Amino acid sequence: MNWRHVYHLGLKELSGLFQETVLVVLIVYSFTLDIYTTAKAQPETLNAAPIAVVDEDRSQASTMIVSAFYPPYFVAPRLIDAAEMDARMDAGLDTFSLVIPAGFQADLLAGKTPDIQLNVDATRMTQAFTGSSYVQQIVTSEVTEFLNHTRTASSSPVEIVIRSRFNPTLDAGWFGSIQSVILSITMLSIILTGAALIREREHGTVEHLLVMPVRPIEIMLAKIWAMAAVVLVGAAVAILVVVQLLLGVPIIGSVWLFLAGTLLMLFASTCMGIFLATMAGSMPQFGLLLMLVLLPLQVLSGGMTPAENMPAAVRFVMQFTPNPHFVSLSQAVLFRGAGLAEVWPQLVAMAVITVALFALALGRFRSFLR
Structure with a gap:
């Protein structure tokens, strides 16, 4: 293998990428504004x-x-x-409507248990779910204070002391920002690599490569290192600038260890991008294949939904993809400060999966060039 060919072909890929304004804007947006807005939009507590x-x-x-x-x-x-109550609820003006019936106080003083009606607009799912419990707690607390002339809670023989580790303020934005970085890494590495190959086929430059003294593995490695380098730099900027500096999320573990795991993930996902591009005849077909592959990878990776909530068969199948291992590694390193001694199983699993995906993509790529 001629590594100079790999290097110069990679520079050609970078030159072609930076001439695509739409892709450049997508990269910048995915690693900056998208992460920031995702973190700020995470539902934390009930608000207004x-x-x-x-x-x-x-x-x-x-x-x-x-x-x-x-x-x-x-x-x-x-x-x-x-x-007015029904009309305001129908118009979406109120999320909650509380109805206190006549004789409420008299029933309380008489020792009865009066009813209070709470109407909830369940189309506002976040507010409805969180706010209903808030309303119940507030009403109970105020009624208790009115009857007992004190807000003192009932005593309990056991006192539970809650210690929230790794996210003391229970800020959902911390988790959301890191998860957004992980999703951007997976999405962009597949899109950029696949788009680069399809762009060459549409522009007719694949035939130029075939008459040059280069091997398929050199062409494939050039695309992999070029696109992986762009995404790796974007991920580093996202973690160091957007997540740490702008959002103020503390990174406990080693950023270098996270980037090492990211590099393995990028190698695997760029191979997936090449494989999908060889199966697609055009960019629209590639987009359809991308939806079929990318969405399950993201949803079933354990980042959006805990793996424990998934069926055993799904968890078994997903172990043969790099995404669950990368999500587990990223959360362990960035949130819990895990070191190499704790995450080496994920690194080994990703390395094995990467080798298998590379062999599969290379075989498909060789058939594609014939």
Whole structure:
């Protein structure tokens, strides 16, 4: 093998890539703005949820309940009558509508258990799921304070001390930013490599390569190292600048170990990109194949959904792909500060899968050039 051929062909790939404005914009966006917006859009706690109250009792107890809903979790409650409630819910003006019936305070003082109706707009899934428990806690707390003249919680024989490790503030944006980096690495490495090969076929430069004194493995390695280098640089910028500097996410482990794992992942995913490109006749066909492959790889990798929640058959099949091992390595290194002694099984698994994918893609690529 002539490594000078690999080097110069890789430079040719980089030159062709930087002439594609759309792909360059996609790379910059994926490793900057996309990660930032994904982290900021992660649902953390209830925020500014609109709530309306139908207070038919107008008592001290109902007033305490109404006054307990305040920013930042809720907007200031809007007092409405029963006739307005359905219309406002239909128009999407309120996420929650609380109905306090007449005689509410009198029933409480009489030792009865009055009902309070809570209407929830379930189309706003995040607010509906989190906010319903918030409303229940607030109502219970205010009623308890009204009856007992104190907010003291009932005593328990056991005190649970919660220690949230690796993410003390339970900020979902920390996890979301890292997951977005992982998804961008997988997506771009497959897209860029496959697009480079299809672009050569559409421009007719594949025939030029066939008459040159280069071997298929040299052409394939050139595409792999060129596109992997671009994605690797983008991943480093995303971790060091966007995640750490702009989002303020603390990286506990070694960034160099993460990038080493990223390099193995890139080698495997670029091979997948070449394999898919040899099966597609055009860029639209490549896009359709990409949807069939990329979406399962991302959803079933263990990043979006815990692997423990998946069927055993799915977990078994996914072990033969590099994505679950890369997700496990990335979370262990970046969040838990794991070292080489802890993540070497993932590195070995990714290396074995990479060799297999490279052999498969090379065989397909040779048939493609004939």
